[in-house]
Amino acid sequence: MNKVSLFIPCTVDLFLPHIGEATVRLLRSLGVSVVYHEEQTCCGQPAMNAGYQKEAQKAAQHFLEVFGEDEIIVSPSGSCVCMVKYHYPELFENDPEWRRRAEEVASRIYEFSQFLVDVLHVEDVGASFSGKVAYHESCHILRGLKVSVQPKKLIQAVKGVELVPLNAADTCCGFGGEFAYHYADISESMVKNKVENYLASGADLLLLGEPGCLLNIGGYLSRNHPQKKIMHLASFLADYRREKA
Numbered sequence: 001m002n003k004v005s006l007f008i009p010c011t012v013d014l015f016l017p018h019i020g021e022a023t024v025r026l027l028r029s030l031g032v033s034v035v036y037h038e039e040q041t042c043c044g045q046p047a048m049n050a051g052y053q054k055e056a057q058k059a060a061q062h063f064l065e066v067f068g069e070d071e072i073i074v075s076p077s078g079s080c081v082c083m084v085k086y087h088y089p090e091l092f093e094n095d096p097e098w099r100r101r102a103e104e105v106a107s108r109i110y111e112f113s114q115f116l117v118d119v120l121h122v123e124d125v126g127a128s129f130s131g132k133v134a135y136h137e138s139c140h141i142l143r144g145l146k147v148s149v150q151p152k153k154l155i156q157a158v159k160g161v162e163l164v165p166l167n168a169a170d171t172c173c174g175f176g177g178e179f180a181y182h183y184a185d186i187s188e189s190m191v192k193n194k195v196e197n198y199l200a201s202g203a204d205l206l207l208l209g210e211p212g213c214l215l216n217i218g219g220y221l222s223r224n225h226p227q228k229k230i231m232h233l234a235s236f237l238a239d240y241r242r243e244k245a
Contacts, residue, residue, distance in 0.1 A: 003033040004115070005070035007084075009077040010042050011211040019211060022238035023076045023112060029241065030122055037066050044091075045083040049177055053091065057098075060088050064101050072119070073109040076234045077211050078141030081111045086144065111141060112234055113209055117150040124157035127240040134166040134203035136194065136217070138210035142170055151209055151233055158240065166206075167197040175216035191220045199225065206230045 004027065008020045024034050044059030063084065067073050075081050088102035116122050135155060141147045155163050174190025194217055198206045208214060209232065218230045231239075 002031060003035065004072045004074045005035045005037065005067060007040060007043075007067065007073050007075040007077075007080065007109070008036070009075060009080040009211060010046075011215060012076060015215060016211050016232070019076050019214075019232045019235055022232070022235040023074070026125060026234060026238040026241075027074070029238075030116075030120065030125065032120070035070070040066050043080045043083045045080060045087075046177060048083070048087060048091070057091050060084075060091050060102065061098065064088070064098070064105055067105055067109075068101060071108060072115070073105070074112060074115045075109065076112045076209070076232060078111045078138055078145050078147065078209055079212060081109055081114075082140045082144035084109050111145055111147055111209065113151040113154055114145065114147050117153055123153045125154065125237050125241065127157075127237050128159040129205075129236070129240045130160040131204040132162045132164045132202055133205045133207050133236075134164050134198060134201045135169060136166065136173065136198075136206060136208040136213060137170040138208055138213045139172050139176075141209050147209075151207075154233065154237060155207060158237070164201050164203050166201050166203070168193070169197075173213045173217050175212045177212065187216070188220075191216055195220050195225065195228075199228065204229070205236070207233050207236055209233045 012019045027034050041062060042059050043063055044056040047059060048056035085106045088106060089099055092098035092102050110119060135152060137148060172190060173194045174187035179187060214230060214232055221228050221230055
C-alpha cells in the first residue's frame with residue numbers, strides 16, 4: 001500500500017494541527033504517499049450526536065463525494081472513523097443508493113494505528129524514547145473500532161520505552177463531545193480521575209489516539225499539572241523517530 005487519502009477531523013484542523021502534520025511525516029517516512037483533499041470538512045458526528053440527522057446526512061454526503069474514489073482513507077481520529085464506518089450506513093438506511101456508497105467507503109477507512117499494524121504490517125517505525133509511557137484507551141477506538149492491540153504494538157516497538165499499566169485505562173476521560181459541555185461537573189470529575197491514574201502510574205508521558213481526549217485530558221493537565229505531558233500516538237512516533245533524534 002503506497003498511497004492513502006488523509007482525513008483530518010475538525011479538532012485536529014482547528015486546534016491540533018501538529019497531529020495532522022505528524023501523521024503525514026510518519027506515513028511518508030514509511031514510504032506511503034499521502035493525498036489530502038482540501039475540500040474535506042466535518043464528518044457530521046457533532047450534528048448526529050445533537051440529533052440533527054438531516055445536517056449529519058448532508059455532511060456525510062459531502063464526505064462520500066470527496067472520498068468516494070479513494071482506495072484507502074486514514075485518519076488520526078477513531079471517533080470520526082467510527083462515524084464513517086458504522087453510522088454512515090445507518091444514516092442512509094432508507095436510501096439504498098447512498099447506503100451502498102456509504103458501505104463501500106466504510107470498508108476502506110482506517111484509524112491511524114489500525115492502518116499501520118493491520119494494513120501496512122508495520123510495528124517498528126524507527127522511534128526511540130527513554131522513559132515510561134502509559135496508554136489511554138479512548139472509547140471510540142476501543143469500543144467502536146475494537147482497536148486496542150495495535151497502538152500498544154507500536155508503542156512497545158519503540159526502542160527504550162517502557163509501557164506501564166494505567167489503572168482504568170478503558171474508562172472514559174469525560175469528554176464525549178457535547179457531554180463535556182452539558183455535564184461539565186461530571187466531565188471534570190471523570191477527567192480528574194483519569195489524570196490521577198496517570199500520575200499514579202509513574203509514567204513520564206501519557207499517550208492516546210483520540211484528539212478529543214487529548215484536548216480534554218491535556219486541558220486538565222495544563223491547569224493542574226503543567227509538568228506532566230500528553231501526546232497523540234502519531235505525534236509521539238513521528239517526533240521520536242531515531243533518524244531525527
